Amino acid sequence: MPSPISREDVAHLASLAxxxxxxxxxxxxxxxxxxxxxxxxxxxxAVQEPGAGDAEAMSHPQPISNVFREDVVTPGLSPDEALAGAPAAEDQRFLVPRILGEE
Known part of the structure; x- marks a missing residue:
């Protein structure tokens, strides 16, 4: 078993990190x-052993594939439906309080 690293060395490494x-x-x-x-x-x-370069690089331990679904257009909300729950609206837009001064 390797010998322990001194407390001062650990403190130095911790301060660097x-x-x-x-x-x-x-x-x-x-x-x-x-x-x-x-x-x-x-x-x-193990990485530097001969033949280790033959292994394919991977980002996950399990093979994964991206699953795509068909892009289908579906009906959305009308402006009136979208703004129905808004506390305030103006010109078919959400009305929010100004947070920045006028410039």
């Missing part, structure tokens, strides 16, 4: 970081 860690978290990560780095190294080795 702009992560605020408690004392307990600094101690815990000091013990866990070597294992995390070992796992990352294992993954890097």
């Amino acid at each position: 702009r992560i605020d860690l408690s004392e307990a978290e600094l101690e815990q990560l000091g013990a866990e970081l070597p294992d995390i780095l070992a796992h990352v190294a294992t993954v890097q080795e």
Whole structure:
């Protein structure tokens, strides 16, 4: 098992990443970081092995396909129906309070 990383090293890495860690978290990560780095190294080795370049890149672990539906025109609301629930309307438009000063 790799040796733990010092609390000061973990604190330095946390400051570089702009992560605020408690004392307990600094101690815990000091013990866990070597294992995390070992796992990352294992993954890097697997990617760099001969034949690893033959694998097709993918964005999901399961094959997915985009499902399209036919674009069918359906009737919409008339202007009067759309504005029926509006608190205020003017010239077939929603009337909203002005939020910006006149320029």
